[in-house]
Amino acid sequence: MPPESAFELKYLTDEPITTGRYQREKLKAGDRLVGPAVIHETLSTTFMLPGQVAVVGEYGEIPITRA
Numbered sequence: 001m002p003p004e005s006a007f008e009l010k011y012l013t014d015e016p017i018t019t020g021r022y023q024r025e026k027l028k029a030g031d032r033l034v035g036p037a038v039i040h041e042t043l044s045t046t047f048m049l050p051g052q053v054a055v056v057g058e059y060g061e062i063p064i065t066r067a
Contacts, residue, residue, distance in 0.1 A: 035051060
């Protein structure tokens with residue numbers, strides 16, 4: 001799934017990281033996200049590092065694993 005937008009994170013590493021931005025409520029079962037990525041929802045934000053992958057599960061769970 002392509003990100004809604006992209007932006008740079010400048011405080012996690014020595015060099016900026018360009019990351020995709022996703023809205024949690026728009027993700028559907030089977031959507032695959034490749035880090036770096038930021039998933040925003042009402043009460044939290046999830047950051048996926050480069051080299052991590054997430055596939056949205058049947059019940060909306062988002063397990064994150066190494067690529």
